[in-house]
Amino acid sequence: YYYAQSSMHMFLDTRSVPEPLDSILLAAFEFDIHQVIKDCSIALNNWWFVGHLTDLLDHCKLLQSHNLHFGSNLREFLLLEYASGLFTHHSLWQLAVDYFDHCPEFGRVYLELQIERVPLDTERKALKVIRICEQRQMPEQVRSICKIMAKKALRNNRLGSALSWSIRAKDAAFATLISERYLQDYCAKGTFSDLDLIDNLGPAMLLSDRLTFLGKYREFHRLYGEKRFSEAAKLLLSLMTAKIAPRSFWMTLLTDALPLLEQKEVIFSADQTHELMFCLEELTSWKSVPNPDRPMQDEDIETTKIELLRLALARNLAMAIVKEGTVEV
Template sequence: MNTSSFSSAPLPGKGVDTAKTFILPDKCFQNRVGCAWGRGNKFTIYPRSQTVSKTPSNTSQDKLLNIRQDILLFTPILRKLVNESNGTFLSLQKAADIAKVSDNQVEFLKLSRQFRSIIRVCIENLQEAASKEENGIEKNNILSHITIFYSIECIWHLCEILYIDNIPGDIVLPYLLEWVRFHFPCHEQTAAQLLEACERGSEEHKDYWDTVVGMVVQGRVDVARALLKLHSAGESNEFKLVDNSLRSMPVYSVYGGISTGEFTISWKHWQAECRSKLSSRVLASQPKLELIMRIIIGDYTAFESIRSKYSSWFDILGGWVMFTAPWSRRHELGGAAAACAGMQASPRSHLDDMVRALLEGDLHQVIHEIQQISDNGWFATHLTDILFHCGKLNIMDKQQTNVTSRLRDSLILEYGCLLMEHKSLWSVGLSYLASCPPEGLRRAELILERMPVETEAKAMRVIAEAKKHGLIGVAQSVCRCTSARHLSARRLGGALGWAVRARGAGAAARAAHAALRHYTQHATLPAVDLLLTAGSAMLLSDALLFLGKYCDFHRLYKTREFKKAAHLLVSLITSKIAPEYFWETLLLDTLPLLESDEAVFTSNDTYEIMLCLELRSSSLDSEKADLLRLALARNLARTALAEGDGTEEQAQ
């Protein structure tokens, strides 16, 4: 059967529901086709013939087309992200359990920063891989991955500020400025170079004024003042006036000893002074300085005029809040976002929509937007989970019941099932499913039962994970399947071992019968050590119990404990659990003991063997049966005389 494979993955930054069109390569697919879902995100397209041929054909009618989705997280360089974030996720679940009885907000913030650190390391690894990649297509793929995870880290950081961190006084400006500076470091490198050179006349640099304005907009007033002093006219009255205005700008601090109201009065008084200086036309000869003064008084047109200098409106967001309402609380940032987004000079991006929704406090829209990122649900799963445990999603439950918990569970279940498809990440996926009982464990049970188990090492791992999460039925099923695989390959020792581990009567009986049949042909017993130490597991089936006792008989015979061996052999003969095909072997095992120098069978034992021989005479050919009858008769005579004279003790 010929097979072909295609893969499909969403484009970076696009929605996961982006349509993908395939041109079927073979003429056999042009008429009628059928489709069948396989395991995971795969399906198979096959040609459907209108007539059924009775003879096999080697034509293109035997073609299968396998289509699967490329999973971004299965890329080797991103598996570290999956594994490390899993550890933080599990720590978060433990912290959430503690939070049910006491406040654990500090721990939530710590774990959020761990997630961001993991993302940052992932970005660095991708950047390193991109620098070494020579293949153009692969390099573009890695660069698209960098774009995706850069956006993820950016949104997570902002979400951490607005919804996870416990900000003193709820004054968000210092944290917002930090977010802008960290993710949109516009002109930072140029400023560092100019300050390091520390040369008068730095305005000759082509980016000098853009850098000064950029530092002001990012709230780095001290850097802007230092750059202004490097201007050749830095000692002029105009420059001193702007420098004095920047130096005297009030900065609010929760620990500064003044109330928000007092700071507001001081701030408005300072801005009034700045407006007065601006309206006096003192700076008319210096339009760049005038622009700076217009920015610090919060003039919308001034910000609008510099918007084109930046790649996005996020760059000026911190400056807009700083010079219009530095006392803003988190819930008051929606207006600032609308004002800055209104200055948009380029088409809106997916990142724009996410940031805007975050600043407006629309978490429902935020979760909807992050689900559209083509990272296979990693971001949506972990961010929603931490917001849920922080209690920030309760606003979504106003109209319905348990919306947040069901949303959180659905994302985790989907992400866990995705990881279960991978041959080495399935155990990570299992830990996610286990965090959403009972639905998660039911899904885990169904997936594990259908998981290919190619090696004993993987079987042992699956069993260990299943037992850890209480899926005993799965563990037994894997043991039974592994036992059957060993049995089909005639590895009888392995089949017996896995059957005993499975604790299944059927598997144990099949393996035991196979071992007994093997003994009848080759006179060797498999897994002797296992059979002698299996204990109560031997009670799983009559066949396994018989095999174990028969193995014990061989042990006693080899150690020359003949009387005990004879007693055990008689009990096996009279127990009526011996298989039909094994009666010949069982009866013939009495011959060496019957011919021993010392009588080991009592007269009663001899009569029992005689009775069984007559009842099972068809199991032996006539020559062997006659030989056994002769040995029994001689032993009976010997034991009868000894017992009658009382000169020997009866064999026990």
């Protein structure tokens, strides 16, 4: 340091200001570690050098006396600053996670704040972020990301993806909303989209009543397609009597019962037919409330459906009573 300073005086006049590198080298020759870090922080355009230098010095036990007053040591502070900068980069943000992992005091807090700011451009990137959060037991961040992806998928009318994300987020309200969309699409088109997803909901259908109904209603169609009419009839009736089905969907369910009522073999028992009749009358009372927004044509169609249902139910009841009476005799 003594010879370096003498050389500086020899080659610089009194009016010249030393270059930043000269000041850094002088502090290094003097073994003033703190001054080296300070000068480098001012002179260099990022935290890479000071962060890694400080980390090495800390591992050499040379920074023990340089603790900060606001809760973290100098090493962690500089690594946190460097990692925060990496998080703004489109491809280096994953590397920043490793730096946060090596900051025992505030690393997790910083990661929780920064991870929610990662732009979720694709589902693949979202899954990467979720995997990072799951590995570090960050359930709130996982739910938040899943909700964001569910809303994005719904805006793009990708119902299957939206439902998958909402189930993963355990968001009952959003799962209910998407289930309603599925049912609306079914009423408009007469078919379900994303059958593989709906068929394999499993325990996830218990997340909300509407999702349960969607899964069970799809199961009814599957049973009907397999000609397991008795099981399909029992399931259809339970959806109405257990009040799982939305009232606005009852007419669709009763209409689905018509082919079963028209079978040559009696599918619905007398008791089951009485329950269907009760549901029809309850629906009729509910629909009797005037609705000025409903077109007259729709009113006529509804009336025709109700009359057909009454006729089919009465015929089925008579056949069921005869059949059950014959069995008893």
